[in-house]
Amino acid sequence: MGKKISAAAQQKAAEELAKAISSIDGVSAELDSRSSGTQVRHTVSATSTPDSWRVLAETLAADHGVDYCSMITGIHWPEAADKTWEVVYHLMRTGVTDPAAIEGVVQPNITDSDALTGADVPMEIQISISLPDTREPMVASVQDIWVGADWNEKETWDLVGIDFEGHEGMRRVLNPHETPVGYHPLQKQHKLRYHGFEEMYDDAQGFMRKPADAGKIK
Amino acid sequence: MSDEPPNFSVFNSRILVDTVGDVTDEALKASRMKEVIGVLGGRLFNWGQRKSLFPLHLGIKCCALEMAAAGASRFDAERFGVFFRSSPRQCDVLLVNGPVSKKFADPIVRLWEQMPEPKWCIAMGECAISGGPYFQSYNILEGVDTVIPVDVYIPGCPPRPEALIDGFGKLREKIIRIGGVPSEVRPMSEAPLIVGDE
Amino acid sequence: MGPQHPMTHGLWTLKIKVDGETVVDTEPDLGYIHRGVEKICEARDFTQITTYCDRLCYASANTWSHSYIYAAEDLLGVEVPERAEYIRLIAVELQRIASHLMWLGAYGPDIGNLSIMVWCLREREMMMDLLQELGGSRMHYNFPRIGGVKRDLPHGFSQRAQAKLKLFLNRIQEYEALFDESTVFLVRSQGVGYAKPEEMINHGVSGPNVRAAGVDYDVRWAHPYSVYSELDWQPSVERSSIKGADCYDRYRVRVEEMRMSASMVLQALDKIPGGSETYHEPGDPKIIAKAPSRAPEGTYGSHHFEDSRGESMFYLAGGGEGRGKMPYRVSIRSPMFITIPYAAKCMIGYKVADIPAIMGSFDPCIGETDR
Numbered sequence: 149m150g151k152k153i154s155a156a157a158q159q160k161a162a163e164e165l166a167k168a169i170s171s172i173d174g175v176s177a178e179l180d181s182r183s184s185g186t187q188v189r190h191t192v193s194a195t196s197t198p199d200s201w202r203v204l205a206e207t208l209a210a211d212h213g214v215d216y217c218s219m220i221t222g223i224h225w226p227e228a229a230d231k232t233w234e235v236v237y238h239l240m241r242t243g244v245t246d247p248a249a250i251e252g253v254v255q256p257n258i259t260d261s262d263a264l265t266g267a268d269v270p271m272e273i274q275i276s277i278s279l280p281d282t283r284e285p286m287v288a289s290v291q292d293i294w295v296g297a298d299w300n301e302k303e304t305w306d307l308v309g310i311d312f313e314g315h316e317g318m319r320r321v322l323n324p325h326e327t328p329v330g331y332h333p334l335q336k337q338h339k340l341r342y343h344g345f346e347e348m349y350d351d352a353q354g355f356m357r358k359p360a361d362a363g364k365i366k
Numbered sequence: 367m368s369d370e371p372p373n374f375s376v377f378n379s380r381i382l383v384d385t386v387g388d389v390t391d392e393a394l395k396a397s398r399m400k401e402v403i404g405v406l407g408g409r410l411f412n413w414g415q416r417k418s419l420f421p422l423h424l425g426i427k428c429c430a431l432e433m434a435a436a437g438a439s440r441f442d443a444e445r446f447g448v449f450f451r452s453s454p455r456q457c458d459v460l461l462v463n464g465p466v467s468k469k470f471a472d473p474i475v476r477l478w479e480q481m482p483e484p485k486w487c488i489a490m491g492e493c494a495i496s497g498g499p500y501f502q503s504y505n506i507l508e509g510v511d512t513v514i515p516v517d518v519y520i521p522g523c524p525p526r527p528e529a530l531i532d533g534f535g536k537l538r539e540k541i542i543r544i545g546g547v548p549s550e551v552r553p554m555s556e557a558p559l560i561v562g563d564e
Numbered sequence: 565m566g567p568q569h570p571m572t573h574g575l576w577t578l579k580i581k582v583d584g585e586t587v588v589d590t591e592p593d594l595g596y597i598h599r600g601v602e603k604i605c606e607a608r609d610f611t612q613i614t615t616y617c618d619r620l621c622y623a624s625a626n627t628w629s630h631s632y633i634y635a636a637e638d639l640l641g642v643e644v645p646e647r648a649e650y651i652r653l654i655a656v657e658l659q660r661i662a663s664h665l666m667w668l669g670a671y672g673p674d675i676g677n678l679s680i681m682v683w684c685l686r687e688r689e690m691m692m693d694l695l696q697e698l699g700g701s702r703m704h705y706n707f708p709r710i711g712g713v714k715r716d717l718p719h720g721f722s723q724r725a726q727a728k729l730k731l732f733l734n735r736i737q738e739y740e741a742l743f744d745e746s747t748v749f750l751v752r753s754q755g756v757g758y759a760k761p762e763e764m765i766n767h768g769v770s771g772p773n774v775r776a777a778g779v780d781y782d783v784r785w786a787h788p789y790s791v792y793s794e795l796d797w798q799p800s801v802e803r804s805s806i807k808g809a810d811c812y813d814r815y816r817v818r819v820e821e822m823r824m825s826a827s828m829v830l831q832a833l834d835k836i837p838g839g840s841e842t843y844h845e846p847g848d849p850k851i852i853a854k855a856p857s858r859a860p861e862g863t864y865g866s867h868h869f870e871d872s873r874g875e876s877m878f879y880l881a882g883g884g885e886g887r888g889k890m891p892y893r894v895s896i897r898s899p900m901f902i903t904i905p906y907a908a909k910c911m912i913g914y915k916v917a918d919i920p921a922i923m924g925s926f927d928p929c930i931g932e933t934d935r
Contacts, residue, residue, distance in 0.1 A: 186645075428622035470597070
């Protein structure tokens with residue numbers, strides 16, 4: 149029917165990849181089967197120390213064909229026991245090769261999904277790096293390996309405050325440029341406006357939100 | 367500049383225009399014609415604006431798609447005289463259709479100031495009225511009326527295109543009710559209207 | 565090209581450095597509608613977050629709320645009944661058609677062709693009628709629920725959908741005729757805005773933009789989810805030139821995708837288990853499964869999804885307020901956040917007049933970019 153990567157091929161490829169990168173010092177990877185509606189998908193989930201991240205990234209790009217960095221999530225855990233900052237990298241391997249060109253016209257590359265094996269199988273890889281309590285959390289930047297990490301790193305710094313060593317051109321991308329230095333909204337000490345405000349019960353008409361309108365009838 | 371006075375007199379058209387304007391202004395004020403012209407001109411502009419409101423081509427967020435749908439085939443807004451213009455200098459109505467973030471507060475006030483009088487503002491959608499679902503956000507103002515005076519509020523998330531056309535209708539009624547040109551200070555008789563609030 | 569500009573398809577600034585008429589350097593400036601959705605969602609229940617996800621990319625609301633729901637089901641460990649998956653597929657593919665129609669309706673005026681806008685919006689009204697029957701509102705439906713869907717297919721939906729989609733498949737030929745026979749469109753879009761596949765993949769550009777360059781990557785087959793494998797479909801890939809994909813290729817990919825989505829919906833209406841005429845009440849276990857409402861600390865859920873503009877992804881970390889009733893962190897991957905800087909780079913070397921053509925062909929939607 150419609151084309152699809154077989155789950156068995158994906159599982160095998162995930163196990164191979166997990167085993168291969170676990171051999172790097174400081175990295176531990178495993179097969180992670182996650183549910184997806186009616187199906188199960190097999191991904192690789194790894195943890196790494198900040199020092200071995202750069203080596204791991206280069207190995208993944210060079211030897212295992214990881215194509216792009218999909219997203220970088222920064223999390224602030226002020227109350228967790230073992231970590232204060234966590235950076236999760238979501239990397240993707242597309243499993244398609246660049247299309248061939250015949251006489252200057254590119255032939256669309258229709259991948260035969262049943263024939264993909266090994267390092268060609270599309271794979272989701274998630275790498276989590278935990279950082280201890282520090283005022284300046286920092287992780288090595290992978291801007292030069294995957295260009296897609298560039299803006300993701302800017303966003304992570306802008307919102308969460310995790311700095312990336314070796315990143316060129318760090319600037320605010322989502323918050324206004326005049327935001328005070330050191331203000332990173334997604335850190336847990338910053339609370340939302342009306343935090344803890346039970347709107348439905350305390351102020352059904354919404355008057356208290358704008359005191360200037362308190363006298364008017366809505 | 368040099369200290370000695372210029373030994374030529376410059377014919378400067380700017381000075382001529384200013385002088386003529388000042389003299390005419392005094393004459394008109396003295397003969398009470400200025401008020402008459404002001405009132406008649408206000409009535410003329412008001413009559414002209416009723417059926418041809420030109421909103422600005424500003425699409426902030428989701429309500430902009432409903433604004434586009436209101437201008438498209440099924441709910442044709444152009445038959446009501448509503449024609450979107452790209453430059454704020456040519457518009458009457460600022461249709462705010464999305465949340466105003468702190469970064470956008472300055473540009474939207476600048477757009478409002480660039481629009482020539484008489485001008486109106488319609489806050490479309492919950493985000494423009496009071497911050498909408500993002501009222502708790504660190505980056506969103508609680509309603510565009512914190513920075514701009516609003517004339518008509520159209521609730522909905524997003525309001526249907528019919529509601530937007532009804533909002534233009536309510537604005538027309540308000541323009542007819544005012545009768546002249548709105549002054550800088552908006553008195554209580556020009557209180558904002560809320561669509562659906564009969 | 566400042567925030568208020570008719571051709572930027574959203575609220576952002578593109579700073580351009582020009583040398584005469586040629587673009588030398590570009591720099592996008594985003595964040596004008598940054599609403600802090602990721603922070604707000606930390607104070608909302610899992611079911612309440614769906615309403616925020618609809619509003620992320622408003623042109624393509626269903627794909628984003630489904631993208632979140634799959635990630636939430638991954639976090640809470642819920643298995644979805646098959647009928648619900650079919651209904652979700654119908655909703656997502658109809659939304660994909662509506663999103664591409666909105667794009668085509670906005671792209672025509674960029675090039676100078678104003679009549680396509682009213683034609684495409686007329687068809688989009690048809691799709692929105694179908695989606696309104698399913699979801700209840702014109703734009704933000706809040707349609708999927710954790711474990712299934714909100715409502716079953718209404719009575720007679722199948723006939724109406726088939727009639728409308730058959731009419732739509734005829735109308736697509738009109739659009740193609742309008743564009744392919746227009747010299748102005750061909751001159752302004754062919755040979756403009758070349759984007760090489762290797763660069764695009766390294767950047768993380770995905771979806772129709774990369775399929776226009778001959779690369780056959782689609783999350784629906786590569787990281788399979790939902791019941792796409794039960795239907796007979798192929799990702800729409802275009803034959804581009806060796807210099808990369810130009811604007812014309814990206815336009816053709818989306819037209820082919822619209823056809824493919826229409827055929828997928830027609831197939832799904834035939835193949836849905838239980839038939840398309842049976843109606844289950846909301847809450848029936850055939851269309852929604854019971855889901856836990858708490859996610860303890862230490863758990864996480866993530867899901868990649870094929871949005872109309874590329875690969876979108878949600879990462880949810882459990883263990884937030886309310887003893888796990890709210891997520892600790894919601895992280896949203898927007899394909900446009902990566903594509904807009906890349907599209908800005910693509911413009912270098914072309915004329916100022918090509919900027920709207922190139923920018924429009926990448927289909928920017930700033931709602932998801934700014935979150």
